[in-house]
Each structure stands twice: as C-alpha cells, then as structure tokens.
Amino acid sequence: MKKILGTTLTLLGLAVFGQAKEDSIQFAKISTEILNKGKAYNELRELTKNIGHRLSGSASYEKAVTWAEQKLRDAGADKVWLQEVMVPVWVRGKESLQIKTSNGKWKSLKMLSLGNSEGTGGKNVSGEIIMVRSMEEYDKLPPEQVKDKIVFFNYPFSQTYIETFRGYGDAAKYRSTAASLTAKKGGKFAIIRSLSSAFDDVPHTGSMRYQDDKKIPAVAVGSTTADELAELLKSQKITAKLNSNCGMKGEKLSHSVIGEITGKKDKSVIVVGGHLDSWDVGEGAHDDGSGIVQSIEVLRTFKNLGIQNNHTIRVVCFANEENGVKGGVMYGKTVKENNEKHLFAIETDAGGFTPRGISLDMDNEKRKQIQSWADLFLPYGIYDFKNTYSGTDLYPLHDLGIPTAELVPDSQRYFDIHHTEEDTFEKVNRRELLLGASTLTQIIYMIDKNW
C-alpha cells in the first residue's frame, strides 16, 4: 500500500474539559515519552542476549537478579531490595526420544521434557505407543491396555477461540496431568502434543504436577511430529524409547527483586510487576522478559516526567513464577505479615504484544470505576476491560482482598512460541512492547490519582 494519509494531527486524547482533559494530556505525555525515549526494548535485549533463559535455581537467574537490581536503580527507584525466597531447583540435562517403526530403524524426535518432570535417570525406557485424542478416550481405556505402554495424548490446541488463552486453558490439563494419569494405569511414560497454536515442529515445555508418588516422565513433541506419529500409528505399532536426566534437585535460596518510588502523600502501595524467571529454553523474551522491562519502564516514566505520585509505586520482579510461584506467595505473605496497605497490583505476563485491554479482578464498584475511564484509553487502542482474571503472581494479593489486574496484549502469536526455543528477543516488536509499558503507566497514573 502506498496511500498517503492526511497529516492532520489528531490530538492524542480527547477534546474534553477539566479533569478529563488534564488526564488526557497526561496520557499523551506518557505515551509520547515512552514511544520516543523508552528503554524497555534495549533493556530486553540486554536481559535476553547477555543473560538468556533463567530458570529458578540456575546461575543465569542469579545474574538476572543482579541485572534487575541495577536497572531499577538506573530507572530512578528511591529504594531497591531483594526479597528472599526458597525456590525449587529443576534441572533438564541431556534428553532424547526415539521411535522405531516397522522398518526397524530408530528415528529421533524433537522433544522437551515437561518442567518439573522426573526423567529416566539416564537409562533407556521403552515401550509401545498408544494414542488417545482426549481425556475422555483415555478414561475409557482399561489399565491392562495401558500397562507398560507409552501413552501419547494427542489433544490439539483449539483454533476456534479468538483469545488464544482460552485454547491454552482448554488443553492445559493434558500437560499438568498426563504423567500421573499414565502412571495410575501402569504406563511407562507420557508424551503430549505441545500446547501450541502453531503448526510447526517446535516442542513446548511448561510445568506439570505429580498427583502422587508414582513419578514417571512426561515429554512434549511439536504439532507436526504429533501429526506424523498419529499417521504412522494408523498402520503399525511404534516403539518409543526415552532417555532423560531431568528432575528436581531440592531447593535453593533465591530472590525476587523489588524497587519503588516513595509515595508523596502516603505509603500505600501500587504494584506493577512481571516474573524474572523463565523456562530453560529460548530467551524468555515474551515470557516474561517483556513484563520485567515494561514494569521498570513504568517507574522510569514517573521519574522522567516528574509525576508527583501520591502513593508508593513499586515494581516487583517475581522469582519462580514458572515452576512454583514461590516469589508471588512470599510477596503476599510479607504484605500480610507487615500489614502493608496495597491499593492495587497489576502484572504483565502475557507477552510483549500490542496491548488491547486490562483484565480486572476486583469488586464491581472498582471495576466500574476503571471502566469509566475507557474513553481516555481508547485513543491508545485499549478498549477491552471485560476480563476478570489477574496474573498468577498476584493471586496471593487477591486472596488478601487487594484489587488485582493484568495487562491484556493481543494474544494471537503468544502460544506459537510460549515456553520454547523460539521465545527470543527477535520475536518482540519495539513499538508493541513500549505501548504495553505506556498502558501500564497510564492505568497506574489513574489509580494513583483517584484511589
């Protein structure tokens, strides 16, 4: 397209008067500051390229702690500290999955052990694959058909939902429960089709849970491998052989990183945060490096624009969201113990994509008040205030009765790359990332002023 639009400058914000006009002008200042001078994109490059992925308990996570501490100071925080938290240490190690078809030859499949899964202890574990398309189909299988088998849960990610989180939610039980369900009927290990919206061969890891002491391995394969396996199984028996070394290696002392600018009127706290840990593949760029650098951008923008914050604006870089939520739980526990008044907490943990809305997990009165600000947000493409969930790390705060929220970015690309080798800096767009930071700053500006 080559169309040249008229260059008439539509004033950002709305042609309104008084209070709303003042807010509209402040919204435009925030957006202009961040789109032109925001550092989130360059900081994300540092985090992903200099440190890379950073699973809880790893040396790279500790490097990320030091990095985040420094970035919060650079952004102008009045106070920066580390919050101690014990985190699980899960290690992947070397792993391989092979199949043998009727031609008698072994073939390697691209795979990832699921996070928190135990491995085979470096030994080969093999058996015949049986495939089910759904939980209902699996439930009907008698144990004798599962005993000593490898169960392949080939449940596809639903393409039908417009918000891909719903497709993810729909398929998630396969990842969390496949191993325990397989173990209960005497199977040797479980293979799942990745929770992926893409039709490619990228395996997605992510956390699983054991329901009891029978801890057998669970691994994921990409969509095309899953389809090929299903096709092969139509005509022949297939043996799978897994060799893996993953497993839990106890706990370790680690830290969430916290920085704040002190409230000018009182010390009530408004939290904005993301999680500093990531899975141990790719670079944790969208999940959740984006959320970390956006949260730091909020603090920097308040400082740079000299906004007089009534309340304390606090950035929390949570430890261990991915496989334990120990950082979120510890933060909530500390708030409760110290009886520290929190007005509002928002997380950004759904990717650094163009923002579309804010999900509001709070009572109706507060939700309606925020929704009444919708006209201020609309010029920034923020129109969606209907959802009612909030970030995982914030559930402990929610349980204390604190209004919580989450940034809602466009969800179309997230589950193509989520928890994979493909979640890299190159997949993040500068303007999309910065617009998310702008939305966060705008909502916090409004909360700080009105609550």
Added chain:
Amino acid sequence: MKKILGTTLTLLGLAVFGQAKEDSIQFAKISTEILNKGKAYNELRELTKNIGHRLSGSASYEKAVTWAEQKLRDAGADKVWLQEVMVPVWVRGKESLQIKTSNGKWKSLKMLSLGNSEGTGGKNVSGEIIMVRSMEEYDKLPPEQVKDKIVFFNYPFSQTYIETFRGYGDAAKYRSTAASLTAKKGGKFAIIRSLSSAFDDVPHTGSMRYQDDKKIPAVAVGSTTADELAELLKSQKITAKLNSNCGMKGEKLSHSVIGEITGKKDKSVIVVGGHLDSWDVGEGAHDDGSGIVQSIEVLRTFKNLGIQNNHTIRVVCFANEENGVKGGVMYGKTVKENNEKHLFAIETDAGGFTPRGISLDMDNEKRKQIQSWADLFLPYGIYDFKNTYSGTDLYPLHDLGIPTAELVPDSQRYFDIHHTEEDTFEKVNRRELLLGASTLTQIIYMIDKNW
C-alpha cells in the same frame, strides 16, 4: 506465564435474540470455519515462495495473474476473468551507493532506488552531501548551496502516533518529492531516510513522482545508515557516488484478476479486494499478498458455508497499485461505462496483522448503520470504526459515490518491513491473517444481507 484459565466456553457472539442472534451465530460460523479450515495462509506461502515479489510489468506478476485465476476457481467462483490494463514498466537493475569520508576510502551503503526513479544510466554520479532535517530547512537553502550537491533528507519517521499510518503519512512527502525539489535547485541526486518505524539498516523503496522534466535519481537508506551519515557530517565533508540503472521502460498490457459468486437475488456487486502487484524486493507478503489471499478466503467461505448471497460477491485482485494504480482506475472506469451497480467495496491493503476495525468512507447514514453492528464484531476484537479512509484502489469507486472501506489491522509492525526485503512470508502469522479474512467475511455478510 503458566496461568490456566477456566475452560468455561464463552459462547462466541452475544446472548441476544432474533435477528441479532442469528447474525451472531453466523459470525461464529464464519470465524470457526476460517480459523480451522482457512487456506489463506497456505495460499500466501505459495504466492510468496513460488512466485515471490511481482512488480507490474514483470514476468513474476504475470505468473501471479495465472495463479490468482486458478485460486479463485478453486475457491468456487462462478465466474473468473481478467481485466486488461496498461501498466508502467519500471526496472531497477544494478545499483550502488558509496561514500568517501575524510580517510579517503570509499564505503558501500545499503540502499534502494525509489520506485519510478530514473537512475544514472550506469554511470557514476558524485558530489558532496548536504543534509537537511526537514522540508522547512531545505526551503531556506539558497540554490547556490544546493547546486551540484547531493541532498540528504534526513527526516525521521514519527514514533509518537499510535497508528503508524499517521507517521507514514507525515513523512511521505519526502519520498514523493525529494528528487524534484533537489533538481529545482540544481542538485545531482537525492538521498532520503527511509519511511521506516524500525531502527535498523533496512532501506525501504516506494513510489516517487517527478513534478517536471528534470528527472534526477532518488534513493533511500535505512535508519541506522541515516544516523551514521548524520554523525559523520557533523565533523567532515562527505562525497557520495551513485551508480544505478533504474528507470521507466514504457508500458505493457497486463491484467487485474476478478472472480465472483453470482447474487441470488440481484446482480448488484459487493467488492472485496487487494492488490496483486508488489514492489520488486522481498516477497510482498504483507503488502499485499495478505490482502489477496484474505479476499479469496471470503469467497471460499461464502461457498463452503453455503451462505445464500443476495448480491454478487466479487473479489478483485488489482493490478499495479504500487506504482500507478492503473488497475484501480481501470476497474472504476469499467464500472462507470457499464453502469454496473455497486453496493459496497472494501480493500485489505494494510498488512495481514490482527484486525482491529474497519475504516468507513461513505455518507453518515451508512457509516452509522455499520457502526450499529459494532456489538456483533466486538467478540472478535473488532472495535474501531472511527476512521474514514478507504483503499487506494477504491478511490475511483468512491468518486462514483460508492461506499468504500478498508480493513484496519494492528499497525505497529507494518512500517518496519513495508516495501523492503524483509516483507516475507515468515513475518505473517497464520491466525492474524485468518482473523482478517474472518472480519472481511463478516462485514460482507452483513452488507449483503442488509443493503
């Protein structure tokens, strides 16, 4: 993030009754059909990978004509035909731009001649670079300071606008007029900073125009080269040397490709289209391969779902949008000559990104009617009906008083890759592309039913 949303299925569409309920159900059918069975993504792979870029007058454009004809037949068109149109033949050929700094060595810069520009005829043309930051600055320069010089228009793409089309519109005059302005004051050729929202070294081509017979060359460099040049020019004189072979090589007979499903009630026409040509770099994936495959998807979806269309639904794959708009002009001329009643025409030529709205270029009454359907679109993330432009190819129809429109996708990434080597299939996301096709089908379903 690992949050698992509740799997409660929110019924797509709205809990409403009667007519609106019927429409809501049809919207969900359209979306589900396209997200699950849509072929647009695979067709785009064919167009971009088997044919590639396809400038008017090139052999690859003619291949694209044959391909589009076949795809329209495959999609179930009742009638497919080619519309003859004479198109300009512009050829790039070999080209290079070098600079010599104070160290006396020549250095090559990444560059692209602007589309429609004449070259140097294979000879070296060199001179000292003078830089201006804006049109206003250039206007103040006396001709003697420009004579025999190379003028470097280093006007940055504004990051401030939320819709990047506005930043593009703001900077576009530099691309269209730099050569003629430079020639008027006796300069040898013009260099422009690319119309790019990215901070990288990718040059963007795109059409320019000569205002008179003094046809000197114009070329574009990427953002980082522009910044480096500006930095060098602070401390030293720089000589630039251009050698290029581009230029207009007359005209050629070519074709727009048209396919339709006949109206069941009457033969009034509803048009959906994009342009089949692209610039001669990259693969023309977002611009506008996406629009072509989305338009074909609309037709296929009407057929596959057995929707009884009252009026004729016509797909137009316009020739020569990029450097002449001859296809759009010829289509409008034919409509006028044949007095062919058109109810509505919509173009998709702003990239295959997640759709956000529909821009409506029509009288207030019709615009308001479409806006009254907003609740039907909202569950699909379509909320923005405020813009009032339509696609370039549709201006001739607009001039005939026909209501015209354009799909409005998210604009954040478009001008990073627009008219560059980077506009490739890999930059298009399957779900984003298909959602755009779904929105187009939904609006045409409503127009067909209500107009």
